[in-house]
Amino acid sequence: MSIIFILLVSLSCEAVNHGDRKTYIVYLGSLPKDDVFSPLSHHIGILERVIESSSASNLLVRSYKRSFNGFAAKLTDRERERLAKMKEVVSVFPSTSYKLQTTRSWEFLGFNEKLKRNPTVESNVIVGVIDTGIWPESESFSDEGFGPAPRKWKGVCKGGKNFTCNNKIIGARFYVGSSARDDVGHGTHTASTAAGNPVKGVSFYGLAQGTATGGVPSARIATYKVCGSKVCATNKILAAFDDAIADGVDIITISIGSTSAAPFDRDAIAIGAFHALEKGILTSQSAGNSGPYEGSVSSVAPWILTVAASSTDRRIIDKVVLGNGRTLVGNSLNAFELKGTSFPLMEAKDASSECGDCDAGCLDPNLVKGKIVVCRWAFGSIEVRRVGAIGALSESIIPDVSGIVPLPAASFSSKDFDVVKSYVNSTGKPRAKLLKSEVIKDLAAPTVASFSSRGPNFILPEIIKPDITAPGVDILAAYSPVAPLTESVEDRRHVKYSFLSGTSMSCPHAAGVAAYIKTFHPNWSPAAIKSSIMTTAGPANITDGSYWPGVFSYGSGHINPLKALNPGLVYETSKDDYIKLLCSILDESKVRLISGDKRPCPARTGKKWAKDLNYPSLAGKVVTESSFSIQFQRTVKNVGLANSTYKAKTISKRGVNIKVVPQVLSFKSLNEKKTFNVTVSGRDIPSRTYVSASLVWTDGTHSVRSPILLRLVLV
Numbered sequence: 001m002s003i004i005f006i007l008l009v010s011l012s013c014e015a016v017n018h019g020d021r022k023t024y025i026v027y028l029g030s031l032p033k034d035d036v037f038s039p040l041s042h043h044i045g046i047l048e049r050v051i052e053s054s055s056a057s058n059l060l061v062r063s064y065k066r067s068f069n070g071f072a073a074k075l076t077d078r079e080r081e082r083l084a085k086m087k088e089v090v091s092v093f094p095s096t097s098y099k100l101q102t103t104r105s106w107e108f109l110g111f112n113e114k115l116k117r118n119p120t121v122e123s124n125v126i127v128g129v130i131d132t133g134i135w136p137e138s139e140s141f142s143d144e145g146f147g148p149a150p151r152k153w154k155g156v157c158k159g160g161k162n163f164t165c166n167n168k169i170i171g172a173r174f175y176v177g178s179s180a181r182d183d184v185g186h187g188t189h190t191a192s193t194a195a196g197n198p199v200k201g202v203s204f205y206g207l208a209q210g211t212a213t214g215g216v217p218s219a220r221i222a223t224y225k226v227c228g229s230k231v232c233a234t235n236k237i238l239a240a241f242d243d244a245i246a247d248g249v250d251i252i253t254i255s256i257g258s259t260s261a262a263p264f265d266r267d268a269i270a271i272g273a274f275h276a277l278e279k280g281i282l283t284s285q286s287a288g289n290s291g292p293y294e295g296s297v298s299s300v301a302p303w304i305l306t307v308a309a310s311s312t313d314r315r316i317i318d319k320v321v322l323g324n325g326r327t328l329v330g331n332s333l334n335a336f337e338l339k340g341t342s343f344p345l346m347e348a349k350d351a352s353s354e355c356g357d358c359d360a361g362c363l364d365p366n367l368v369k370g371k372i373v374v375c376r377w378a379f380g381s382i383e384v385r386r387v388g389a390i391g392a393l394s395e396s397i398i399p400d401v402s403g404i405v406p407l408p409a410a411s412f413s414s415k416d417f418d419v420v421k422s423y424v425n426s427t428g429k430p431r432a433k434l435l436k437s438e439v440i441k442d443l444a445a446p447t448v449a450s451f452s453s454r455g456p457n458f459i460l461p462e463i464i465k466p467d468i469t470a471p472g473v474d475i476l477a478a479y480s481p482v483a484p485l486t487e488s489v490e491d492r493r494h495v496k497y498s499f500l501s502g503t504s505m506s507c508p509h510a511a512g513v514a515a516y517i518k519t520f521h522p523n524w525s526p527a528a529i530k531s532s533i534m535t536t537a538g539p540a541n542i543t544d545g546s547y548w549p550g551v552f553s554y555g556s557g558h559i560n561p562l563k564a565l566n567p568g569l570v571y572e573t574s575k576d577d578y579i580k581l582l583c584s585i586l587d588e589s590k591v592r593l594i595s596g597d598k599r600p601c602p603a604r605t606g607k608k609w610a611k612d613l614n615y616p617s618l619a620g621k622v623v624t625e626s627s628f629s630i631q632f633q634r635t636v637k638n639v640g641l642a643n644s645t646y647k648a649k650t651i652s653k654r655g656v657n658i659k660v661v662p663q664v665l666s667f668k669s670l671n672e673k674k675t676f677n678v679t680v681s682g683r684d685i686p687s688r689t690y691v692s693a694s695l696v697w698t699d700g701t702h703s704v705r706s707p708i709l710l711r712l713v714l715v
């Protein structure tokens with residue numbers, strides 16, 4: 001299991017146990033606006049009203065009081081039930097554990113040395129990274145050439161033992177362990193992808209040589225360590241949001257998530273990101289690594305930018321030459337040189353008296369000495385390394401990702417693995433050569449990775465998730481030099497730059513793009529930045545050949561930072577719009593706690609708030625026997641040329657009709673807004689299927705594209 005684990009990340013869902021008490025998060029909404037409010041005594045006061053024994057302050061785990069209101073506490077079931085009924089409580093939900101989910105990827109996105117930049121403004125942008133901490137001594141975070149922290153910065157450097165900040169890493173906090181130092185590698189990797197300095201001459205054992213850089217290399221980094229080596233407690237994630245928002249970060253990147261979507265009032269990241277949005281901070285989150293299954297996306301809130309993972313045109317492969325002369329292409333990151341020598345092949349079943357494969361403890365070191373072992377699955381290479389054999393061949397677990405192997409090894413598609421097996425079976429003395437990995441150009445890129453979590457959004461089907469896709473396969477970036485490279489304890493290699501794959505890697509690319517856009521448009525709202533990223537996204541490939549529409553894999557498409565700088569039109573979504581949406585999902589009293597606002601919910605006179613949320617993509621459900629019709633309303637704001645005229649263009653399959661009213665939008669000034677309606681209708685389309693189409697507003701220069709997705713259900 002181990003190799004997947006390093007690469008990709010997922011959830012275990014039990015609340016942290018304390019005897020018969022478990023840790024729960026008690027979410028109370030916005031902070032009250034009165035000055036005399038004292039959160040800590042308020043939280044203890046609330047606790048005292050429900051606890052059956054012990055003292056309230058002993059049961060309080062932490063208070064959220066800087067950016068929103070709430071606390072985490074150890075509660076019994078009865079206490080939890082009583083709290084959940086209190087009128088000042090929005091929700092009570094268990095604190096669970098979420099898991100963590102170069103050189104070339106930014107160039108692939110069009111960032112080269114000639115890129116237009118705004119370095120002075122960029123150095124005022126602060127990227128908040130909620131992750132496993134950071135390796136502060138990495139060259140990617142050197143502060144050479146950086147001035148003091150921007151004046152707006154209100155955070156601190158509380159990195160703990162032996163951790164110093166500088167003018168690049170301007171803030172550090174940790175909620176786990178004894179310091180903000182990263183001994184996992186994940187947080188160092190994501191931080192450097194979003195905002196690392198350009199560092200020349202980087203490679204992984206000579207592979208993929210080049211300059212490693214982040215999307216906004218002049219920006220500052222604030223690190224919030226919430227994860228230990230494997231898990232990230234949600235009560236700590238919320239504490240990090242509480243601090244990061246108050247500290248004054250501009251963008252939050254969080255490559256952490258659950259394996260299944262939760263309602264918004266029980267999803268710690270959705271809650272934190274909502275209060276970030278209120279302060280003008282966009283949160284970028286990984287879609288999850290639970291693909292390619294339908295509905296596996298766990299980041300579903302409309303105020304979050306949810307990022308799928310796709311390939312770049314640089315892939316890493318490793319070749320194997322069988323004794324019969326046949327060369328096969330494997331997908332492993334094999335940094336070892338065996339100098340073209342061939343070695344005998346041996347099947348795992350012949351190397352063990354106990355078991356038939358390369359499971360832990362199975363192989364006999366004496367039998368495999370000097371041999372290349374053929375294992376069923378790629379994680380068998382850990383056992384092969386343990387017993388000291390020469391190398392391993394196996395079937396890939398995730399055929400479109402190249403994982404780092406602890407010894408010379410290659411894994412193959414099932415078709416190629418069959419070739420290996422029949423070769424071994426066909427000769428008395430099978431042999432093979434294992435070649436060091438090499439870099440190839442992948443013309444099919446960008447292709448959404450199989451592991452990337454897919455839609456539809458089961459919590460709010462009217463919002464397409466993921467929103468976009470960005471590079472997340474075979475990404476080389478800074479790493480923690482004390483972190484292991486593989487799960488093999490015998491593999492004692494350590495590096496400063498390493499390869500990782502996952503939506504964890506695509507998320508900081510999107511955060512870097514958002515920060516880049518912010519340097520040119522400092523006053524744009526999080527929704528405008530998100531809209532510009534989504535409506536300018538380009539085409540992406542899918543490989544799973546599934547019957548589900550591609551939109552489920554890549555949302556609006558592949559991120560295109562250069563186009564996103566100048567989208568022409570944006571879909572603005574305000575806090576009020578999200579509040580209206582919440583009004584259609586939650587009780588009014590809870591919505592008022594969340595918004596911190598006494599205004600009542602608008603009357604729900606036939607208005608479908610979710611469908612008509614001013615989102616840059618359009619989705620809905622239609623009930624159909626033979627024909628259907630659904631109308632969406634949207635408003636766009638002109639951020640292109642003052643004087644401009646946009647025409648609507650629609651793309652749909654036969655049998656589907658899209659009517660846009662009006663067909664033409666004429667703007668006379670910047671920031672002018674225009675509203676339009678889109679009616680999608682059709683007949684004789686099979687029920688229980690999806691209709692996917694798109695709407696493009698174009699003025700001849702800009703193309704403002706929105707995917708449309710309808711789910712057809714039976715009456």
Ligand SMILES: *[C@@H]1O[C@H](CO)[C@@H](O)[C@H](O)[C@H]1NC(C)=O
Binds near residue numbers: 162
């Ligand atoms: C601080 O951490 C660095 C990196 O692990 C190490 O090289 C150094 O010796 C540590 N210093 C102290 C005083 O522990």
Ligand SMILES: *[C@@H]1O[C@H](CO)[C@@H](O)[C@H](O)[C@H]1NC(C)=O
Binds near residue numbers: 421422
């Ligand atoms: C190996 O070869 C034998 C005889 O040629 C055949 O019966 C057997 O099915 C083969 N096994 C595999 C795994 O291909």
Ligand SMILES: *[C@@H]1O[C@H](CO)[C@@H](O)[C@H](O)[C@H]1NC(C)=O
Binds near residue numbers: 444446539540
């Ligand atoms: C998808 O892959 C094919 C090759 O498999 C390639 O020809 C095509 O250009 C790719 N599409 C995109 C959008 O990159």
Ligand SMILES: *[C@@H]1O[C@H](CO)[C@@H](O)[C@H](O)[C@H]1NC(C)=O
Binds near residue numbers: 643
């Ligand atoms: C906009 O276009 C109209 C007609 O082409 C022209 O009369 C007007 O001066 C233009 N306004 C601006 C601000 O460019």
Ligand SMILES: *[C@@H]1O[C@H](CO)[C@@H](O)[C@H](O)[C@H]1NC(C)=O
Binds near residue numbers: 633661662676
């Ligand atoms: C859009 O539809 C709504 C509701 O049917 C209607 O009130 C409004 O006038 C329409 N707007 C346009 C621009 O046609």
